[in-house]
Every structure is written in structure tokens, then in C-alpha cells.
Amino acid sequence: MAPEKLYEGKAKIIYSTDDPELISQKFKNDATAFDGKKKGQIEHKGVRNAAITTRLFRVLEEQGIITQLVEQTADDTLLCKRLEMFQVEVVVRNYAAGSICKRLGFDEGHKMKKPMLEFFLKDDSLGDPLITDAHIEELELLTRAERDEIEQLTLKINETLVQFFAERKVLLVDFKLEFGKDSEGHIVLGDEISPDTCRFWDADSREKLDKDRFRRDLGGVEEAYEEMLNRVNQ
Numbered sequence: 001m002a003p004e005k006l007y008e009g010k011a012k013i014i015y016s017t018d019d020p021e022l023i024s025q026k027f028k029n030d031a032t033a034f035d036g037k038k039k040g041q042i043e044h045k046g047v048r049n050a051a052i053t054t055r056l057f058r059v060l061e062e063q064g065i066i067t068q069l070v071e072q073t074a075d076d077t078l079l080c081k082r083l084e085m086f087q088v089e090v091v092v093r094n095y096a097a098g099s100i101c102k103r104l105g106f107d108e109g110h111k112m113k114k115p116m117l118e119f120f121l122k123d124d125s126l127g128d129p130l131i132t133d134a135h136i137e138e139l140e141l142l143t144r145a146e147r148d149e150i151e152q153l154t155l156k157i158n159e160t161l162v163q164f165f166a167e168r169k170v171l172l173v174d175f176k177l178e179f180g181k182d183s184e185g186h187i188v189l190g191d192e193i194s195p196d197t198c199r200f201w202d203a204d205s206r207e208k209l210d211k212d213r214f215r216r217d218l219g220g221v222e223e224a225y226e227e228m229l230n231r232v233n234q
């Protein structure tokens with residue numbers, strides 16, 4: 001059967017496959033910021049983000065984290081387990097940057113005493129708002145057990161990635177994760193981990209090596225993605 005486009009997001013297109021348990025994720029060069037108000041293209045982003053995600057998901061699997069990834073099937077395409085995605089985004093912050101500086105007045109680069117977790121509602125029409133446990137419960141986005149398991153998984157992922165990047169002279173400032181449930185009811189890490197979804201700073205110079213270069217028109221956008229691909233492959 002010909003692959004059918006199931007969903008097109010801002011950075012990826014999801015296709016069906018012959019196996020109903022599997023989907024194919026094609027990474028695009030399209031870039032958006034500020035709730036889609038800023039649009040552009042980042043050359044080679046699709047290929048680089050697919051490769052970075054593959055490498056990082058494999059690193060996490062070595063630590064016992066179950067991910068959606070089955071295999072990379074093309075430069076810009078990952079074959080993945082089909083998941084029923086939770087309608088939440090989980091953000092971890094090791095240093096303050098981005099929205100938390102605006103919201104709570106932290107200086108950019110403030111080091112958190114411990115990793116800070118935040119949940120956001122995945123709903124573009126509402127602008128993906130920050131949500132509390134009470135909101136998660138009332139909207140029935142996650143059961144208490146799912147919320148707690150996701151928190152534990154997220155902290156383990158953060159610990160693994162902070163160390164992985166430290167060995168490559170990169171500060172993992174913050175990042176966003178998405179989880180879903182597989183057909184057996186297991187909670188599985190999905191989506192991507194890339195310079196689109198993380199803030200990475202060079203550990204020595206604090207140079208930004210992520211999508212903030214696009215968001216803030218800092219130049220050197222393609223080079224930052226290329227540099228991060230090189231670092232994860234070190």
C-alpha cells in the first residue's frame with residue numbers, strides 16, 4: 001500500500017506504512033518560531049535532526065529508556081513505533097533561558113539548583129500554555145501514575161543527556177520531550193531530540209548551538225546544527 005500522509009506538523013511529516021504498528025517520520029527543513037509567527041528554512045536541518053535524534057535515542061536506549069525509534073530508513077526519515085501521544089510537552093530546565101526568563105524574571109544562564117520540570121498543553125490554538133498538576137488531572141491528560149512515570153523517565157533522560165553532552169563540551173540548557181503509549185500500554189519516548197527542541201551552549205564560550213540562532217536572527221544557523229551533529233557523533 002502506498003504510504004499515506006497521516007499528519008504534517010511544523011518540522012515533520014508522518015506517513016503510514018504497510019505495518020499498522022509502524023509510522024514513518026520525515027524531518028523537514030522548515031523552521032518556525034514564536035507560535036508559527038516566524039517562518040523560514042534551515043538548510044540540511046531535516047537530515048541533521050534525523051541523525052541527531054537517532055544517535056540520542058540510541059544513547060538513551062543503552063540506559064534502558066524505551067523509545068519510538070525502530071531504524072533510520074533514509075537520511076531524513078525514521079521508521080518508528082506508532083504511539084498514542086499524550087497531549088502534553090515536558091520541558092526540563094537545567095539553566096534558565098527562553099520563556100522562563102520572561103515569565104519569572106530569571107537572568108538567562110541562571111543555573112537551577114535542581115532540574116526543573118514543566119508541563120505544557122499541546123494545543124496550538126491555545127498557544128501551548130504551561131499547565132499545573134490540577135490542570136492535568138481535570139483535563140484528564142495523564143493519570144497520576146502516568147504523570148509520575150513520565151517525571152521519573154524525564155529525570156533519567158536528563159541525567160543521561162547532561163553527562164553525554166558534558167563529555168562533548170556542551171551545556172544542555174533545556175529541552176522538550178514528548179511521550180506516548182504503545183499498543184501494549186507502555187510509556188515510550190517519542191518525537192525528536194534535536195537543536196529544534198533543545199538549547200545547547202558551548203561549554204567554554206557559551207555560544208548558542210541551537211534554534212535560538214534562528215529565533216533571534218543570530219546568523220550561523222546551519223553551522224550550529226552541523227556542529228551539534230559533529231559533537232553527538234564524537
Ligand code: UDP
Pocket residue numbers: 091097098099100128174175176196197198199211
Ligand atoms: N520547545 C520545543 N517546542 C515547543 C516549545 C519549546 O521544542 O513548542 C523547547 C525549546 O526549544 C527549549 C525548551 O523547549 O529548548 C524550553 O522552551 P521555552 O519554554 O523556553 O520556550 P521558547 O522560548 O522556546 O518559546
